[in-house]
Amino acid sequence: MKLYLSILASAVLLSACSVQKTAVKEASSKKMSGNPIFPGWYADPEAAIFGNEYWVYPTFSDKYEKQTHLDAFSSKDLITWTKHPSVVDTSEIKWAHKAMWAPAIVEKDKKYYLFFGANDVQKDSEIGGIGVAVSNKPGGPFKDLLGKPLVNKNVNGAQPIDQFVFKDKDGQYYLIYGGWGHCNIAKLKNDFTGFLPFDDGVTFKEITPDKYTEGPYMFMKNGKYYFMWSEGGWTGPDYSVAYAIGDSPFGPFKRIGKILQQDASIARGAGHHSVMHNEKSDKYYIVYHRRPLTETDGNHRETCIDEMKFDANGLILPVKITKEGVAADKL
Template sequence: MKNLLLRPITFAMLVLGSLACSEDEVVEEYIPTIAPIYSADPTIFQHEGIYYLYGTVDNDPNTGFEVYTSDDLVNWEGPAGENGGLALHRNNVYGDQGFWAPQVFERDGVFYMAYTANENIAIATSTSPLGPFTQENQVAIAAPVKQIDPFVFFDDDGKVYLYFVRLSDGNKMYVAEMTEDLMSIKEETVQLCIEADQPWENTESANWSVAEGPTVIKHNGKYYFVYSANDFRNPDYAVGYAVSDSPTGPWIKSTSNPILSRNTVNENGPGHGDIFSDAAGNWYYVLHTHFNSSRATPRKTAIIKAEFVSGDNGEDDLVFYPEEFRFLEK
C-alpha cells in the first residue's frame, strides 16, 4: 500500500515541477502546414492507385511542369518530379518559354506528355509519370499557324485524335487524327470543332474571341467536348460542353452552358481543366480559378464532382455539383 500511495504523489510533484519550468520556457507545438496548390490549366492522370497532378506554373512558366501526387485526391505531396520537382524541364525538350497546359497519358508502358511551349504543341515521353519527360528529337508538331492546349483522345476503334486550339482570328478548337507514333498529326484531317460564338463565351465583346482548354470523353456512344471560353483573365472565364455522335463533330453546344462559372462556385475565372474518374468510377473535373477577386494569377487548383444524368431528349447531360467544389492543398 505504501508504494501505491507514493506513486501518485511523486507523479504530481513531477507535473508541478514541469509546470514551474514552463513559465520560463516556450513549448512549441507542431502544427502541419497546409497550402493551396497553384497549378493552372491542370490535368490529373491516374496510374496504379496514384493520382498525378500537372499544370502550368504561373510564377515560372518558362521552365517546365511540376507534378504533385496523391492516393486519395485529398492529401497531396510535392512538387514530386524527378528533376527538382519538375516532371518536364525545358533543357530536355522543345521550347524555352510559355510551358502551358500539359496532358499525360500512357500507351504500351510508355508515358507521354502533350504540352504547349512557344505557342506550339510538342510530345515528350518518360518511363515514369514523375518524369523526366524528354524528347530525343526536340521539335514541335508541324502546323501552318501557332497552336496550343493539346488533348489526346483514344477512340474505341483504335484511332487517336488530337484536340487543340489554333491561334487564327481568335482561339478556335480543332481536331485531327494523329500518326501511329503519336508525334504528329495528319494535317489533311484537321477539322474545326468549336469557336466562341455565344454571348456567355465572349462577355467583353472582344475582337479576338477565345474558346480553349479542350477535353473529350465518350459516354453511352456520345462524345462530350468540355471547354472554356473568354480570356482567362476575365472573371467570366467559364466552362461549357458540346455533344456529337462522332469524334470529329459536328458538335451541338449544351443549352445549359455555362455549366461552371463564377456564378456557380463564387470564384472568379473557373475553367481550363480536365475530366477524369477516380478509382471508384466517379467523375471529376480538375480546374483552376483566379487567385482572388482582384487578381488572376497565380491561379489556384480545384476539383468539382461531375456526373452524367438523364436529359429531356434521351441524351445524358453532363452536370457539375457546386456543393462538391473544393481547392486542392498540399
C-alpha cells in the same frame, strides 16, 4: 545531474512522440480535399489516372518568361498530394524558352507521353508550338521525343496551344487543340511522331463549336462523345467551361451550355479543366483553375477539384465550385 538529464530527455521524447501522433492523427482525419488541392499558383490542370493513383499536370502560373518547367502532383485518395517538381523543363526541350503551357498526358505501351505548348507563338515564322516528351514513369523525367515541335503552324486559325490527346474506342489517338477561338483535330501516328491524313487527304480538321475560346477536352460516356472547352477571357470573370455531345470525335458539336463558372462568393474565373472518372466508385471529377477573390494578378490561379454529375438524360449538371473540394475516393 545524470538522473535529471535522463528524466528531461525522456520528457522531450514523450512530447515529440505526442506531437508526431497528433500530426498523423490530424492528417489522417482530413475528410475533404479542400480547394486548392495543393499550394502554389497553378493553372490549366491535366488530370489523369495511372494504376491506383490520380495525377495532375498543371501549368506553372507565372510570367511567360518564368514558365520554363512543368511540375506534377500525385495522390492515392484525392486528399493528400505529392509534388513531383520539374518533370520536364526547357533544359531538356531545347527549342522552348518560355510559356510552357497546359500539358496533356497519355500512357501507351508502358510509356508516358507528355504533350505541351511552348513559346506562345504568334506567327508561323516563330519557333514553338506543341511538343511531346516521353518517360518510363508518370513522374518523369521526360525527354524530348522529337527535338522540335509536333505542331508549329497556325492551321485553320488555331494557335498551336492547349492540346489534348483523345483515345477513341477503336484505339486511334487524336490530337485536339487550339487557341484564338479555333479548334482542330488531327489523327496521330502510332508513335506520336506525326500525323496521318484523313481519307479526304486533310490532316487538320476544324471542329470549333459556338463560343469556343481554348482548352478543349473530350471523354466518352455511354457511347457518346462529350466535347468540352473554355469560353471568355482567361483573366476575366467570364472565363468558364461549356460542352456539347456528339456521335463521333468530329461532331458536329452543338453547344449545350455552361457547366462551370465563377461564384462571386468563392472565386473568379473558373475554367480550363480536365475530367477524371473513378470506375470503382463511378464518380466523375472536374479539375480546373480559378482565381482567389483576393488576387488581381492574372497569373494568380489555383488548381481545384469538385464533383461533376449528370442528369437522367446524360446531360452534365452545373458544377458548384466549393472551398471544401471532394471526399476521399481511392481507386
